[in-house]
Amino acid sequence: MFRFIISRVLQAIPVLLVVVTITFFLVRVAPGGPFSAEKAVPPEVIKALEARYHLDEPIWQQYLGYLNDLVHGEFGPSFRYPGRTVNELIAGGLPITAELAFYAMLVAVIIGVCAGVFAALKPNTPQDYIPMSAAMLGICMPSFLMGPLLVLVFGIWFEWVPVSGWGDLPGDKILPAITLGSGYAAFLARLSRGGMLEVMSQDYIRTARAKGLPEWVVVLKHGLRGGLIPVVAFLGPAFAGLLSGSFVVETIFQIPGLGRFYVQAAFNRDYTMILGTTVFFATLIVLFNLLSDIVSVWINPKLRHQLREGK
Amino acid sequence: MKLLKVDNLTTHFHTREGVVKAVDGISFSVNQGETLAIVGESGSGKSVACYSLLKLIPQPPGKIVAGSALFDGRDLLQADESTLQNIRGNDIAIIFQDPMTCLNPYLTVGEQLIEPLIYHHNISRKNAAVRATEILGEVGIVEPEKRMGSYPHEFSGGMRQRVMIAMALITEPKLLICDEPTTALDVTIQAQILNLVKALQIKRNIAVIFISHDLAVVAGVADNVAVMKDGLIVEQGPVDEIFYRGQHEYTKKLLAAIPEGAKPLSAQSPPMNTDKKSEHKPLLSISALKTHFHDYSGGWLKRNQKVIKAVDDVSLTIQQGEILGLVGESGSGKSTLGRSILQLVPITSGSVVFDGTELTRLSPTQMKPVRRRMQMIFQDPYSSLNPRMTVFDTLAEPLLYHRLATRKTVTAQVLALMDDVGLARAAIRKYPHEFSGGQRQRIAVGRAISTKPELVIADEPVSALDVTIQAQILDLILALVEKHDLTMLFISHDLSVVRYIADRIAVMHHGKLVETGITEPLFSAPKHDYTKKLLSAIPVADPVKERQRQVDLIQLGN
Known part of the structure; x- marks a missing residue:
């Protein structure tokens, strides 16, 4: 197990290097720069700024310098928020985004897994079609449509929950979490349905029934563990996706999270901010993938065994 | 009553x-x-x-x-x-056929054993575990206390079937349904399991x-x-x-x-092509072949501690035109030996000489022309054929890959192959799932002989088939061996089948050859103790x- 984790961490290094390199050169290729604005700025001011941020050096030197900073855990200063470093900006936005992603994940797992398992118990009946059609709808509906719709219905018509904000009014976290989580809930529903359908047709489920176990024991104890393996494998990437994909939801609900910084940085050509957040998110994605792989191995005794045998 | x-x-x-x-x-x-x-x-x-x-x-x-x-x-x-x-x-309890798929891979054996007791007899987990340990011992599992915490994949097929039996009997049912309880097992294990069921039946007076x-x-x-x-x-x-x-x-x-071996009277048909054996030219000779695997099950710190000697110092010669039956129980290394000959697994040491060529030193490119001359028939026709390839695709692929056919001639050649193995020509565009097990194995045989090989290694080619179908496929193989002058290594755990088809028999046990000999003398007067044990376990x-x-x-x- 230890070897497996080490080797996976080592594999992540070249992946991250490629991400950094591509992003670094791509943002430079994009027209405009961090200091081009509507108002004309005197050339000497721009020169001074560029010199301050090492933008006047040859690009490969900038690249190596940036890599050096990264190795030391430094994302560098922000170009658009003078006096603040990218590290500070990420540290400021991350807790909010992480909290939002966590609630969205809860919504996704609870709704998704329940709906999927429920549907799988009676395949090709209304008990299957109804939740699965809802899931299809959830996958198809983009969050910029889902969010305003939920706001309209539950915030404005019924006035049950606040329409925006984060942590200011009671209940203002409900709609963002549902909006962000619903797409993933739909996806998890389909995954758990597929997993459960496969497991419930296995011979050992018939064995469990032949032992005279009540049906709920057959489903929850004998079925669920195997059936949720594809779900668990997807949870890691899904959480990383929730973290990095929260931009739309954060904008709709006026949440000061990381997603908004990220997109604004791209518009502003805030080189260090774009790079910093990209590298940060890439690291998260790699990390969560690894995490869900480890959990997958842990819940599957056969994989555990194979890993020990070095296969 | x-x-x-x-x-x-x-x-x-x-x-x-x-x-x-x-x-x-x-x-x-x-x-x-x-x-x-x-x-x-x-x-x-x-x-x-x-x-x-x-x-x-x-x-x-x-x-x-x-x-x-x-x-x-x-x-x-x-x-x-x-x-x-x-x-x-x-x-009423059931023992299912396939112990490999009928136990839950995610739960320990102990957990699965105590379930019937907890739900039917309403006793505590602790008492149930005591009873489960007892019955595991009763069905012949050593160190039952320790094995309670093991997962099914840590058991061999025979041991899993014992667990299934223990699970069925733990509540002392009145009626036991055994669904092919020994079909997936070796003959010596089969004898043990049958005796076990019989003994338990007598002891508890249950109906079966x-x-x-x-x-x-x-x-x-x-x-x-x-x-x-x-x-x-x-x-x-x-x-x-x-x-x-x-x-x-x-x-x-x-x-x-x-199959003849299981028939009570020894009115055996004489081997079909004895006269041809007079040439006695060795086509394949293996000497001191060793194929070892490392076992990492002790954890990564203690790795390389244990080496599994799947094939351990085997020397064997196959004459041109003969069918050599290789028998042994699962885990005896017979399949590994077959794969080692074809260089499908890395061998540890020793030599494999095929028609004068030493195979162990060939590079993959040098091996390619030799591969055409050595083919394999696999055990399970349900999983060894690609479900997305039609009969035509399956049979044409080796022909085209080895340049034995051109785009123009390939259809005719495939049709001729289908005639050879007794498949209707009309089935050429069908997919494997449209065929029965026996027909699928015909396709697999056709694929193996398509490149006009000299040596065919058949790894349990009939063990997944019904008995009447088995006989048909064996006869097909015999006819093809005759017609195409094939040499064959026929691997099987089923002694009756081997007795029917093989000219000579080699018995493998724990990676070593324990006995080789002409089929009939070996069956009537086995020399090695293990061979005797194997033969006595065959039901009649x-x-x-x-x-x-x-x-x-x-x-x-x-």
Whole structure:
């Protein structure tokens, strides 16, 4: 197990290097720069700024310098928020985004897994079609449509929950979490349905029934563990996706999270901010993938065994 | 006393192709302490009939249309779900066929064993675990306390089947349904399992329904036999009646299809091509071959501690034109030896010389022309054929890859191959799932001989097939060996099959060859103890002799 984790961490290094390199050169290729604005700025001011941020050096030197900073855990200063470093900006936005992603994940797992398992118990009946059609709808509906719709219905018509904000009014976290989580809930529903359908047709489920176990024991104890393996494998990437994909939801609900910084940085050509957040998110994605792989191995005794045998 | 009386049981499956009458009005009964064997080939409905009793068939598409099944005075077919739950695993228990797939891979064996006790006898987990440990010991699992915490994949096939038996017997049921309990097992393990079931049956006076396609096994265990075909019981009666005075055409056919080795009389047909053996030119010679694997199961810190010697210092020669039967139980290294010859696994040391060429030193590119001359037939025709390739694709691929055909001639060559292996030409565009097991194995045989190989390694080519189909495929292989002048290494755990097909036999045990010899002398006078043990474990399709054999075995054991 230890070897497996080490080797996976080592594999992540070249992946991250490629991400950094591509992003670094791509943002430079994009027209405009961090200091081009509507108002004309005197050339000497721009020169001074560029010199301050090492933008006047040859690009490969900038690249190596940036890599050096990264190795030391430094994302560098922000170009658009003078006096603040990218590290500070990420540290400021991350807790909010992480909290939002966590609630969205809860919504996704609870709704998704329940709906999927429920549907799988009676395949090709209304008990299957109804939740699965809802899931299809959830996958198809983009969050910029889902969010305003939920706001309209539950915030404005019924006035049950606040329409925006984060942590200011009671209940203002409900709609963002549902909006962000619903797409993933739909996806998890389909995954758990597929997993459960496969497991419930296995011979050992018939064995469990032949032992005279009540049906709920057959489903929850004998079925669920195997059936949720594809779900668990997807949870890691899904959480990383929730973290990095929260931009739309954060904008709709006026949440000061990381997603908004990220997109604004791209518009502003805030080189260090774009790079910093990209590298940060890439690291998260790699990390969560690894995490869900480890959990997958842990819940599957056969994989555990194979890993020990070095296969 | 009648424990179970089934009357006019009818189970239909509603499929897209229409209604399949899987069980079409059958009646049978079982007395306490007796064994009823239901025999028939796969698809005859014997398993569906028994699963219907406990409503363990998938519904839909399955539907129990009519009938009654009186068990202890209650009609199982009219019982509601909660009543059935009380009967399942408590009064009636089932031992399923495939111990590899019938145990839950995610739960420990102990957890699975105690479940019936907890739900039926309402006792504490702790007491249930004590009882489970006892019964694990009773079915012959060593160190049962330790094994309670193991997962199914940590057991061998035979051991898993023992766990299944323990699980079925833990609640002391009145009726035990054994669905092909030994089909997936080696012959010596099979003998042990059969004896175990028999002993437990006598000890507890339980009734047994024994489902099997193997008449030789049935001869030893059954009191009564019911022969099933296409959802109907065509004949039933006491075991001696069926075996010695079977009336129905189909019963006779089943009895006739038993491989020669299991037949009581040694009226063997002489080997087909003895005269040709006079050439005696070795085509393949293996010397001091070793294939070892590392076992990492001790954890990564202690790795390289244990080496599994799958093939351990084997030397063997196969003459041009002969069929060499390689027998041994699972784990004896016979398949690894086959793969080592083809250089499909990295060998540790030794040499493999094929027609004067040393194979162990060839690069993959140099190996390519040799591969054409050595082909393999695999065990399971259900998984060894690509489900997305038609017969044409499967047979044409090796021809085109080895440039034995051009785009223009390939169709004609594929059709000729299909004639060779007895497949209808019209089936050329069909996919594997449209064929029966036997036909699929014909495709696999066709694929193996398509490149006109000199050596064919057949790894358990008939063990997944029904007995009448087995005979057909064996005859096909014999005919092809004759026609194309093939040399064959025939790997099998089934001694009767090997006896039928092989000119010479090599017996493998724990990675070593323990005995080689001409087939008949080896069968009639085995020299090595292990060979003797193997041969004595083969059941004989003759009830009287089988009973005598069991008495002998028990005396031998004491």
